[in-house]
Amino acid sequence: MYRIKHKEILNVDVELMIVEAPFVAKNAQPGNFLIVRVDESGERIPLTIVENNETDVTIVYQKLGYSTTLLSKKQIGEELFDVVGPLGKSSHIRDVKCVLGIAGGVGAAPLFPQLKEYANQGIIVDLVIGGRTKEHLILVEKYKEFCRNIYYATDDGSFGTKGFVTQVAEELYQTTTYDLSIAIGPLIMMKNCVALNKKYNVLTDVSLNPIMIDGTGMCGNCRVTINNKTFFACVDGPDFPADGIDFEELMSKQQYYKEEESHICRMKLGKE
C-alpha cells in the first residue's frame, strides 16, 4: 500500500508524486486533502490532492522543513508509511461566469483541482501564476489545458512581469471583469489579494493550510478566525470565502514552531 508510482522534480524546492492510495483516491473530490506520514515516527503532513483516479493520488510538496525533506528522499517504487483521506470539504463551486485563479509559488498545486473543476463546468478561467523565478512557476503545462489565458509574474523578472501576482491581477482588472477570484499561496499574498479584490469588487475564495495534527476535527490546531467566529480548516475548509479572515493571526500561528523546525533541520539534516 501507498507505493510511489511516479515522481517528478518540478524545481529545486518542489516535487510531485503519484502515490497508490485507493481508499483516498476513490471518493476524492476537488478541494480535498490527504495526510502523509513518511515513516513510522513521522509527522502528519497535510497536502492537497492535486489529481486522482480510482486508485492513485497526485501530491505536490515543497521541501520546506524536516518532514517534507524526508518525503523528498523517497523514490519511485518505495512506500510511504501512512496516507489517509480524503479530508476536508470539497470545493464549493459557485455560480459564476468568469474566474481568475491567482497562484503564488507552491499554491499552484491546491489551486489546480478547484480551477479545473470550474473549467469542467464550462466556466471561463484565467490564471495569474507567480513565483520566485521562472523555475518556480509550476504545473503551467497542465493549467494550459483548460485556462483561457495565463499571466506570469516572477520576483526576479526571469519570466513574465517582474513583481507580484497582485500587480498583474490589478492590471487585468482594468480590462477584464471577473466575478470570482480564487487566490492560493503564501498568507501574505492571499491577504494582499483580498485587499485588491475588495477594491475591484471581486469576490475572493482562498484555501488555507494551517498546522494540523489529525485533520479530522479533533485537535483544533488549525483554527481560523473569520469575522470573529472560529472555524477548523480541516473540517470546515480548507477552502473559505476570504472576507473577514484574520490573516495576521494565521501568520502568527504559522510561526509558532519555527524555532523547533529550524532546530530539527539543523540537527538532522545539517541545514538552516
Next chain:
Amino acid sequence: MKKERTIMPVQHPEIRNKNFLEVALGLNLGLAKIEASRCLDCKNPRCVPACPVSIDIPAFIKNINEENIEEAYFTIYKSNILPAICGRVCPQEKQCERACILAIKSESVSIGALERFVGDYALEHELKIEECILENNIKVAIVGSGPAGISAAASLRRLGYSVDVYEALHEFGGVLKYGIPDFRLPKDIVDLEIEKATNMGVHFHKNIIIGKSITIDQLFDEYGYKSIFLGNGAGLPKSLGVPGENLTGVYFANEFLTRVNLMKARDFPNTPTPVRIGQNVAVVGGGNVAIDAARTAKRLGAKNVFILYRRDMDALPARLEEVHHAIEEGIDFRLLLNPVEFSGENYSVKEVKCEIMELGEPDSSGRRRPMPTGKYKTFKIDSSIISIGQSPNPILKSATPNLETDSRGRIVVNDYQTSIPGVFAGGDVVSGAATVILAMGAGKEAAVEMDNYIKNNN
C-alpha cells in the same frame, strides 16, 4: 483480615513529575494475595452489577487467593478483554469499589488494582485463550478502534461474525492512544491488549475515515456488511467561547495531548512533531483530561502548572487517584475561577483573566452551582490548555445526513440502533465524553442488538 486496603507502590512524585514512566507500579503476587484475602466473597455481590461489563469480581478474586492467576484472567476475559487497561483507567471508586460491602465500615477491596495485576500477569506470561469460534461468515463493520469499537468487535467475533474495524488515525486504540498519557496507561500495554482482539480473528484497518474514505452506503452496498457499529468517539474539543481563545499558546487539550501521546512530541527532536508549553501553564477544566494535560505539562518541564476550575475541589469530576497524584506532583488547583478572557501581544497569549466564583444552590448535576461575583483575578501565562470536554466527531455526521444526531452532535439511538437501519452506535459518540469502561459496556451491549438485528433481517 487486614482492615485497610493494600497500597500500590508508586514512583516518587519528585522523580515521576519529570518522566513519562508509569506512576503506579502495580501489585506483586504477595500484595495481590493479601488484598484478595480481604474480599468477603458475598453471596449476592454488589460489585458485579456495579461493573459496566459485569465482570465476575468475587470469582476472579477467589482465583487470586488460590494463586491461580491464569484462571483469574480467564474469568475476567469472559467479560472484558482489556483488563490491563481497565484496571488502570476505570473510575473504580465510583463503580465496583463504591458498591463493595467493606466500603461501608472501612475500605473497599482494591478491585481495580487486582484487575490490573491479573491483566499484567497475562501480558507478562503471554497467556492466550484459544476460543472456539463458529464462523457464520456474516460481515460486520466497526467504526473506530477505541474502547467501544474493540469491545463491540470482540463480542461480535465471539458470536461468529467476520469483523473489520476501521480506524481514522495511524494507530489503533482511539483515546487510549491519543488521549490518555503513558504515565497512566503505557502505550505498549494498549497495543498488547488490542492484539488479543487480533488473535481472536478481528481485522483492523488503519487510515480509513468512514464517511470519507468509505461511506456508510458503500460499506453496505459495495462491501457487503450486514450491520455497522459506530464507535467513533467524542474528539471535537469544546471551546470556552471567550475573547482571545485563538491566540497562539492557547491549546485545546486534544491537540496538546495528541502531540505528546500519539505523535510523541515529548521526544522531540528524536521524533519530528514538536510541542511548546513554556513555564507558566493554565489548564482550564476539572476532568480527567484536564488533570492529564496538567501533569503532562509538568513533565515537559513547565515550572508552574495550575488548574483553573469554576467549582470547588469536591466537585472535580476527575478520577480521585489522579487528583491525588497531581497534587503530589506539584499541580496547583486554583478553584472557583472561571476564565473570561485571554489577552496577549502579537497574537501570542500572555494573560488569562478569570472571574471569581462562589457556590450557590445545587444544580441539575447535584453539585453546587458556581455563581459569578463580578470580581476578577488575572494570571500571567505562557500557554493555556482548554480541557472542558469534547463533543462527538463531526465528520461522519456531515457525510451521512440521514444519521440523526441531537443538538449537541450526539448520535440518537434506541437500544443502540441509530436512525439508519442496521447501523448501531455506542460509547462517547452517543453519550458525549465519558469513561473507557462505559464505552466498553456500550460496545458489548450493542453487539447483542446487532446480532438480533441480523438474525431478524436475513
